[in-house]
Amino acid sequence: MTTPTVSELMGKIQAMTTEAKALMDTLLLAGDAKKWVPQPGPQQSAYHSKADIVFYGGAAGGGKTDLLMGLALTTQEHSIIFRREAVQLTGIEERMTKILGHRKGYNSQTGVWRLPGNRVLELGSVKEPGDWVKYQGRPHDAKLFDEICHFTELQFRTLIGWLRTDRPEIRQRVVCAGNPPTTAEGEWVKRFWAAWLDPQHPNRAKPGELRWYVTDEKGEDMEVPGPEMVLVGTELMKPKSRTFIPSSVDDNLFLASTGYKGTLQSLPEPLRSQMLRGDFSAGAADPAWQLIPTEWVKAAQARWQPRQDKGPMTVLGLDPARGGTDKTSVARRHDCWFDVLISEPGIVTKDGPTTAAFTAPLVRNGAPIAVDAIGIGSSALDFIQGLGLLVYAVVGSERSDHMDKAGTMRFRNRRAEMYWRLREALDPTAEQPIALPPDQELLGDLTAVRYKVVTMGQGAAIQIRDKDEIREALGRSPDKGDSVAMTFCEGIPLLDKGKRKTSWRDRLGIHSQTAGSAQAA
Known part of the structure; x- marks a missing residue:
């Protein structure tokens, strides 16, 4: 059986009577039914991806933040979602409240949310470059980054260093969501996922394809053929896999009929290409006092x-x-x-x-x-x-x-x-x-x-x-x-x-x- 596309699902829902839509809502929210399931298409692919480090998104409106919250609600035991600034976490609080229908278990002072099924979600921020130290040594089985291009490379690499759990049945994963960088400081993201994002890369990767990497003796990423242990210098290393899965507003069932795509189409360039099509080659707008364009x-x-x-x-x-x-x-x-x-x-x-x-x-x-x-x-x-x-x-x-x-x-x-x-x-x-x-x-x-x-x-x-x-x-x-x-x-x-x-x-x-x-x- 072929999984229906977002457009096909939208057509079926729009053809339903008011009574049928009400019945569907009742069934979805009844008893022990899941509060969140991934949408068919790219979001579902990212949800089930076997990669150790996933970058999901590109264009705006693809359900990026929802993916992070969905993982915390359904598959992980102790997750943390990072935004660069604490004020940016408000949207995540509001969206989680809407999904759950309540704010029970949430401590706004500590940013810790006790979720159903004995799951825990933390909300964290690292406004200053050195703020990653606040999370040093704190274990999580899922490190989730919203708007990854807002973070520095050092923040990202250090924060994922404490990914761990003492329960082997719980999968450990890093998932990043975001749009193309709009400032030069976010250009590192294109280097980290160069096989998918750099048009000049000598060995381009397909969306969702897994590639494996280790850190060489110079402290730089080195791609290796697969997940088998690799000898780097005198040390055996276990490669970590990465992938990139693009998405857009066209993949989001909930935004397909809201006119949000028209809003993205009205943006000025290069923001339009970045947000509407997820174009990582579109030029970022330089700050007024940037010395070298x-x-x-x-x-x-x-x-x-x-x-x-x-x-x-x-x-x-x-x-x-x-x-x-x-x-x-x-x-x-x-x-x-x-x-x-x-x-x-x-x-x-x-x-x-x-x-x-x-x-x-x-x-x-x-x-x-x-x-x-x-x-x-x-x-x-x-x-x-x-x-x-x-x-x-x-x-x-x-x-x-x-x-x-x-x-x-x-x-x-x-x-x-x-x-x-x-x-x-x-x-x-x-x-x-x-x-x-x-x-x-x-x-x-x-x-x-x-x-x-x-x-x-x-x-x-x-x-x-x-x-x-x-x-x-x-x-x-x-x-x-x-x-x-x-x-x-x-x-x-x-x-x-x-x-x-x-x-x-x-x-x-x-x-x-x-x-x-x-x-x-």
Whole structure:
């Protein structure tokens, strides 16, 4: 028997008499009948999906929030639904009250709802980037996220870390609901589910298809063939599965006849494409004070092509990690073209000597190294200089004596200077706009920078959001963005193309396979 579609069900219900509709309501609400069942179609597919981590939605009106509440009501023992802000939980409270017909068992002070069948549902919020700590160590068998693109990647990954139960018959699952991101901070979602959402992904996945992933030695996602244990370094890992199941207002029985689709059709672009069709490729609206337009970065990445002949290296930007979840990032600039960025966990560059050993094999043609000289960067700078390499210290808080290309505004400090110079190089109207490698993290880093115009002396100056503020917005450090931006600092002692020094490897007579691998990286 074929499951009827939402349109077919709507037709049958609309054809019923008033008496028949009343009888149906009575039967549905009588005795022990379930208060909630998944609608046929995508919602039902998401409800029954075997994936460890499900992303359901895309377009608006597909019954996303209802799916989360339905799971808490019917399959899970101890669930928690997260929204980014506590005020956003009001809609969930009201919808659950409507489903149950009462508010019995709900404690509005703690956000805990005692549901029928000895089930428990918590409502949680993580407004500030570090608010995930409030839920550290608290076990739930279902972590449910409403509007996943509002959360930072760090919040999401840490909150799902305590998914567990002591009852083996209770399934553990993570379900995310949401629309395409409307700000650059939510771009990580497209990277996390890239196999379904990125049109350029080399191995696209079908809606509902399961893919398996582990975390590699660098702390990054690595797709593996299936659910079997995988040896990563010296550790055996159990892969976790993911999937994405799209839905729209056309799949929602309860909204199909309310005119909500017409409301979505009247939205301005790109919001219309995002909410009506769930188009993850539609451009998000940039905030008014975003320093680098998102479309400029995407255009630079679209211009990029891999090169066999890269030409002389112009400058290498180095942003050393400072421990924790930060990564050391290297940007290798060849005039207007950037090579693929290289990132390593902070443990690889834990001090000056290890950072110098990591960086030196990446330098070509005697190119100068622009290095963040604060903290561990100062130690790295000393050791890199000890290798006889050309180093330029970048201190973002230092005063800048330069002006923008138009000659109308100064820069509040060196950090504002290097990012504004990068902005000018990304301008599509520039004589030779730069090409950046496709990298979702880099896109997020560069589009998270905000600026304002302040008074400095007798004139105006550009001031940008500092690194700690960007870290809060992204949930991680903007290491890749900083490494690229540092290559645009004024004063870097660029060498003439015809007067390039030989590399440190050539001067020492070293020609190793490792060096060749680094060049190809």
